[in-house]
Amino acid sequence: QVQLVESGGDSVQAGGSLRLSCAASGSISRINGMGWYRQAPGKQRELVADITSGGRTNYADSVKGRFTISRDNAKNTVYLQMNSLKPEDTAVYYCNADVRRPYDSTLYNYWGQGTQVTVSS
Numbered sequence: 001q002v003q004l005v006e007s008g009g010d011s012v013q014a015g016g017s018l019r020l021s022c023a024a025s026g027s028i029s030r031i032n033g034m035g036w037y038r039q040a041p042g043k044q045r046e047l048v049a050d051i052t053s054g055g056r057t058n059y060a061d062s063v064k065g066r067f068t069i070s071r072d073n074a075k076n077t078v079y080l081q082m083n084s085l086k087p088e089d090t091a092v093y094y095c096n097a098d099v100r101r102p103y104d105s106t107l108y109n110y111w112g113q114g115t116q117v118t119v120s121s
Contacts, residue, residue, distance in 0.1 A: 002026040002110050004095050009115030016119070017083045022095030022112050024076040032098040032107065034071055034078040038091035038117075048093070049080065062088075085119045093117055 008020040024031060035050030049059045049069040057069055068081040078095055092114040099108050 001101065002028060002097075002099050002108070004097055004110050004112035006093065006095050006112045006115040009093060009117045011118040011120065012085055014086055014119055014121050016085050017081070018085065018117060020080040020082065020093055020095075020115060020117075022078050022097075024097055024099065024110070027101050028076060029100040029102045029104075031073070031076055032100070034095065034097045036069060036078070036080045036093055036095055038089075038093045039114075040091040043091075045094070050096075051078065082117070085117075087119050087121045089117060090119050091117060 003026050004022055004024050006020060006022045008018060010018055012018060032053050033050055036048040037045050038048050039045040047060055048063055049067055051057045051069045051071050066084045071078045094114045095112040097110050099110055
């Protein structure tokens with residue numbers, strides 16, 4: 001009923017930049033928190049950054065000062081601007097959202113399909 005679709009992943013050299021986006025569509029009444037996670041091969045999925053409906057942001061220590069999360073509530077879209085990329089940023093990046101559906105007071109959590117980011121040295 002709800003889909004999150006990421007885009008913007010690519011292969012870049014160290015020091016480069018990428019901008020990821022994730023658009024939510026389907027039966028949506030309201031989106032609360034949205035966030036970006038990443039998972040490298042052989043490692044646990046970890047939080048990169050998240051943002052509340054009011055715009056409060058939170059970042060992993062490893063990306064502070066380099067990444068910026070933002071959202072456009074009118075478009076149900078969340079973005080991740082990634083600057084000064086490092087090889088250790090290489091991972092599949094997933095977006096996540098807490099969503100209320102029409103006629104339903106329950107809060108549901110959804111994941112996107114992921115987009116690959118590869119940073120070479």
